[in-house]
Amino acid sequence: MSRTGLVIVILFLATALASPWLAPYHPRDDTDTALVSPSTRHWLGTDDVGRDILSQVIAGTRVSLAVGFSAGAAATVLGVVVGLLAGYLGGWWDRILMRGVDFFLAVPRLPLLVVLAAYLGAGLEVIVVSFVLISWAFPARMIRAQVLVEKKRAYVTAAKLAGGGRAYILWKHVLPPLLPLVLVVSIMETSHAVMAEAGLSFLGLGDPTAISWGTVLHHAFAFPALFAGSAWLWWALPAGLCLTALLLGLGLIGMSIERKMDPRLKGGRLAR
Amino acid sequence: MPDNGQPAPLLEVSDLTVVYGGAPRPAVEGADLVLERAGSLGLAGESGSGKSTLAHAVLGLLPATARRTGTVRFAGAELASGSAAYRTLRWKRMSVVLQDAMNAFNPVVTMGEQIAEIWTTHQRTGWREALEKAQGLVQRVGLESSAVDRFPFELSGGMRQRAAIAMAVALSPDLVVVDEPTSALDVLSANTVVDVINAAREETGAAFLVISHDISVIARTCARACVLREGRVVEEGETPKLLEAPEHEVTRRLILAIPRLPLAETGGAS
Amino acid sequence: MIETKDLSRVFVRRSGLLRRADVVRAVDGVNLSVAEGEVFGLVGRSGSGKTTLGLMLCGALAPSAGEVRASIPGRAVRSHMVFQDPRESLNPRLGVGEIVAEPLRIAGVSKAERAARAREALGKVGLEPDAAERYPFELSGGQRQRVAIARSMIGRPDLVVADEPTSMLDQTAAAEVLSLLASLGEEGKTAFVLITHDLAQAAGVCDRIGVMDEGQLVEIGRPESICLDPQTAASRALLEAARTREAPLPR
Helix, strand or coil: CCHHHHHHHHHHHHHHHHHHHHCCCCCCCECCCCCCCCCCCCCCCECCCCEEHHHHHHHHHHHHHHHHHHHHHHHHHHHHHHHHHHHHHCHHHHHHHHHHHHHHHHCCHHHHHHHHHHHHCCCHHHHHHHHHHHHCHHHHHHHHHHHHHHCCCHHHHHHHHCCCCHHHHHHHHHCHHHHHHHHHHHHHHHHHHHHHHHHHHHCCCCCCCCCCHHHHHHHHHHCCCCCCCCHHHHHHHHHHHHHHHHHHHHHHHHHHHHHHHHHHHHHCCCCC | CCCCCCCCCCEEEEEEEEECCCCCCCCEEEEEEEECCCCEEEEECCCCCCHHHHHHHHHCCCCCCCEEEEEEEECCEECCCCCCHHHHHECCCEEEECCCHHHCCCCCCCHHHHHHHHHHHHCCCCHHHHHHHHHHHHHHCCCCHHHHHCCHHHCCHHHHHHHHHHHHHCCCCCEEEEECCCCCCCHHHHHHHHHHHHHHHHHHCCEEEEEECCHHHHHHHCCEEEEEECCEEEEEEEHHHHHHCCCCHHHHHHHHCCCCCCCCCCCCCC | CEEEEEEEEEEEEEECCCCEEEEEEEEEEECCEECCCCEEEEEECCCCCHHHHHHHHCCCCCCCEEEEEECECCECCCEEEECCCCCCCCCCCCCHHHHHHHHHHHCCCCHHHHHHHHHHHHHHCCCCHHHHHCCHHHCCHHHHHHHHHHHHHCCCCCEEEEECCCCCCCHHHHHHHHHHHHHHHHCCCCEEEEEECCHHHHHCCCCEEEEEECCEEEEEECHHHHHHCCCCHHHHHHHHHHHHHHCCCCC
């Protein structure tokens, strides 16, 4: 498992959890004059209303991670459940569920995300729901493909002959070999969810009352003179870098799991 | 031991020992074997006894992590492991039918094209001529001429195995190594493959090294046989003598392992 | 105990742009019966339908036509199977003990009793009781088939269908597994259907043999009658193949 990736993600998680204590000021307080450059009192300076940027970034970690992780998890769970049902039950279930998958895979995701968020209104729950709607189809397809392979194993037939019911077989024989894939999928979905929230908030479609890296960027870019001086360096860049870093961390973890999945099958315990 | 004036044996292996990287014991230990030109030698033994490893060592197909000691002499010249000489030898002077050959065909290319590749790759023949040769080769192993237009999955295991053997002798090499030619086939197909091996040997005059856990296959294709156990050669000699009077327990086990048909009941009407 | 009437199974493959149906008659109108405790051999070339028939006999596959009548006074017939590929037939993530005891676990037997009966079953198939702690990847092909046999018999089934249990083993391991099946069959408590492409293998072990060719059951009889006086071309071909194979070997 990638150590660098884990360290990065854990650091962000810790920051999110400890954010009320880590932030030097309350993120919404106008503590000072506007657009102060970085100093010992404000490490990242202040924004156009005089709020401390560092506190905003730290507070934003909470929302960005919370929305990202929960939306990613929800999309994964829905995708896995659909994939399992369609793959294992087959027949009409499979056909109906797969038509649903086909539809959601064919629709362009980003435009749909924006339209849904705009239509359903403001709020973090809206972001989560919109994201899950556009994302569940891909995991469903991947999981279904694997389920089709696993359900044909001879030991599954043996369990059926011994009287094993569907739930037992799914739990004991079909799901375990899928777990590495589910893990990789969940990390991928979490990355996408973090990006989706940041994107929507940046566009102003997120929750205006919440503070996330996306909203920080939104406010920064809404300021017309952002690039006139050096304000962008300490206002826009930190939030952007945090996003990049988190996605990098998640990506490294995901890649290292993928790598482990493959050679493990050839040389490890499950070989032969 | 070659006498003066006698040609050197085609293949001479002395004291061959192979240890795979990280393995506690050698896969092959101190093996000696000799194969004359146009001769036939069988390597018999249970699975895991080192037969395939021995063949891979001879062919220069061991993985980079394996260590090989001892000598392999092909037509008098010593072949070191990983030697560049193998590239010139392969397919024109020595060829192999690997254990899973019948499943190693490219599923999206027709049989004819895959067989024709032998000539286009090793002899720079043109495609049309190569395809014609492929057609001829396929018929000689008893397949229909239409087989060249078929995809591998359309042919049975036995047919694909015959095609693989035909491909191995296509360039008339001096030595053909066949690894477990019948292990995934039913008895009828297995017998056909045995016939093809014998016919290929007669037609091309190549020497055959046949590896099999089935001693009846070796009995029908090889004049001499070696029995391996845990990497060592425990018995060897002319096949009929080996079968008639096996000395080692493993040889006896291999012979007894072949199921026998019931004899006619004495005194009963059939 | 088990009787089939006009049993058939077709597989339909739809191919091409117009979805033309390609019908394969894997099993075609088979009538046979297996008595309690009998060892019945089902012999035929690859592709003759033996595996499909075996799956229907133990209830793992539904027929397209005809029926399988399985009856024992008082209760339903319990069947199990031993599969051809030793690598595929055991779940690589589970320990041998767990695999063998699975039928008991499904039936709700207590953990302690499961462990005891698993060890007993392993002993019966010639494996050490501490094999229960091992994992499939540590075992050879022959040992894995023994585990599969132990698993299939632990629930004391009425019928075990062994589908080419030795085809993927080397001859020596195959002979050992076959003699294990023979001795289990001789006990007479469980009926066996041995599916194989090897007539000589079946003849050595079975009470009766059925010869299959292209989905149809073309001949049934005792091993001696089929081997000494075959009535059909398919049987003759199988017999000839076995004779050719053993010709160079001493008796």
